[in-house]
Amino acid sequence: MAEPMKIRATMAGDTADIKVLMNHPMETGQRKDAKTGQLVPAHYITEVTATVNGAAVLKAGMGGGVSKNPYLGFKVKGAKAGDKVAVSWVDNTGDKRTDETTVG
Amino acid sequence: MNALRRNVLKGATGAGAVAVAVAAGLITPTRVLAAPRAAFDAKNLADAMKGMGLPAATDSKDIVIKAPDIAENGAVVPVEVTSSIAGTSAIAILAEKNNTPLVADFELSGGAQGYVSTRIKMGATALVRAIVTAGGKTYQATKEVKVTIGGCGG
Numbered sequence: 001m002a003e004p005m006k007i008r009a010t011m012a013g014d015t016a017d018i019k020v021l022m023n024h025p026m027e028t029g030q031r032k033d034a035k036t037g038q039l040v041p042a043h044y045i046t047e048v049t050a051t052v053n054g055a056a057v058l059k060a061g062m063g064g065g066v067s068k069n070p071y072l073g074f075k076v077k078g079a080k081a082g083d084k085v086a087v088s089w090v091d092n093t094g095d096k097r098t099d100e101t102t103v104g
Numbered sequence: 105m106n107a108l109r110r111n112v113l114k115g116a117t118g119a120g121a122v123a124v125a126v127a128a129g130l131i132t133p134t135r136v137l138a139a140p141r142a143a144f145d146a147k148n149l150a151d152a153m154k155g156m157g158l159p160a161a162t163d164s165k166d167i168v169i170k171a172p173d174i175a176e177n178g179a180v181v182p183v184e185v186t187s188s189i190a191g192t193s194a195i196a197i198l199a200e201k202n203n204t205p206l207v208a209d210f211e212l213s214g215g216a217q218g219y220v221s222t223r224i225k226m227g228a229t230a231l232v233r234a235i236v237t238a239g240g241k242t243y244q245a246t247k248e249v250k251v252t253i254g255g256c257g258g
Contacts, residue, residue: 064203066207066210066224066225067179067222071223072221074221076216
């Protein structure tokens with residue numbers, strides 16, 4: 001069910017610039033459906049982890065306050081072109097997704 | 105281990121069960137949260153800060169928050185936090201007037217720089233606060249973002 005992420009990793013000097021676009025509704029559980037007036041159940045990513053060549057570089061916790069289809073940008077020093085970047089997330093319903101790319 | 109795994113999968117329909125499983129370290133990727141999950145449910149700034157269990161933060165000019173002065177759409181507010189404090193190990197982003205102020209926290213390791221960029225929702229005009237942990241100390245910076253249409257309500 002989970003849609004794939006878009007990950008882009010480019011080198012800028014000795015630092016890899018990594019940008020991730022996740023596909024997720026990020027419902028806070030506080031919004032009401034315009035038609036039915038019912039609260040839309042909470043459905044958001046709670047954890048994101050990123051690794052470069054298997055070593056953890058970023059662990060993020062998220063709440064419902066992150067925008068729909070979350071964007072995440074970070075920089076990793078010492079990474080090289082060809083390094084493998086993997087990003088995975090878990091949401092509050094237990095759904096999860098992992099995607100990979102290589103630093104270009 | 106397999107029987108345990110079955111139980112986890114069976115119980116995974118409820119968010120509570122997932123939280124328990126995460127706490128028990130059964131779900132991968134496992135992590136020790138810089139901010140415990142409860143901090144994300146805190147309804148006001150003071151509780152969120154307390155929930156993160158961080159010592160009182162000192163203001164720092166070495167933290168730069170890049171966010172628009174006026175956000176036309178509160179549902180998507182780009183926020184970029186750069187910390188030039190040596191040894192920055194964690195960055196948390198809070199929107200003070202949101203129903204749940206703690207938006208996200210980031211734990212950095214293995215060469216990750218003191219920089220994160222993301223997009224957040226803001227319910228109303230408020231200060232965006234960045235809290236940085238570096239070398240066991242806590243620093244903070246704020247920036248006001250004016251919101252013309254809130255992004256948290258219906």
